[in-house]
Amino acid sequence: IAMAPSSLELFYFPIRGRGDLPRSLMIDGGLEFTEARIPKGEQWLARKPDFVFGQMPVLRVDGSRDIAQSHAIARYLAKLTNPSLLGDTIDEAANVDMWYYQTDDVYMSVIGPFYRAFDTIEQLFNDKWTSWMAPFEKALSCSEYLANGKLSLADYHLFDIAEVMLHFKPQLLEQTPWVRAHRDRMASRPGIAKFLEYVKGLPFTNSGHL
Structure with a gap:
């Protein structure tokens, strides 16, 4: 595990x-962090040029170095907390990437x-949900995790999707029992339970619908 930054x-x-x-990776990985929540509208427009x-x-490291882009942030945090989340060999890494980016497409x-x-x-969801989830259902019927038979970055991102659907429909x-079981398995991790408590009450989107 890499040395944790000072902030x-x-x-x-x-x-x-x-x-x-990033929140779930940091909390489950035992990292201390602070968060600046900037509302959309005038406050965001005033801060937008800063990034x-x-x-x-954006993840600010040691008060001075900014990492933008969700995937870059996620990979950085995985390397910081548990590099195995990205795969231990070149083939494992490719398998993690394959599932992670497919998960992001569905997200x-x-x-x-x-x-x-x-x-x-x-x-749309009634028509598409089971087909979107079909590859994940198949993979999870054979293993508790999506890639390489062990926890990876892809599992955290699939948990994101399942959380949205758990709260919306x-x-x-x-209708996707293996994905549901995977969500519950992730939620049983002490760090993920802490994460769920941390985000309790936050809306999922800025759309006003969820």
Whole structure:
């Protein structure tokens, strides 16, 4: 495990969204951090130029070095807390990446309609959820984890998706029992239980719908 920095500060909106992955990795990994929650609107517009790409989340390391982009933040935190989350060999790393980026594709498919097409979201999820989850159901029917038979970054991100569905349409999550069981297994980790307590009450999106 790499030496922990003297300070970590997460900048994000006061929502769960893309903030959940770094939060869960830091809390489950035993890292101390602070968080600056910047509301959308005037406060965000005033701060936007401060960040390299004009977007959040951003992780500030040691008070001076900023890491932007969700995937870069997640990989940094994985290396800091448990490098095995990224795979221990080149083949394992490729397998983790494969599942992680597929998970992110589905995450975007799930989150996007809350902002763009909420009037048709229930029909979309009814039509697509089980097909989106089919590869994950198959993998998890054979193993407790998505990649290499052990916990990886992909598992944390799939947990993000399951949490959204658990709060929005739990009956759909019940239609994918292996994904539901995976979510519950992740939630039973003491660090993830602490994470869930930490984000309790935060909305998932800035859309006003969840």
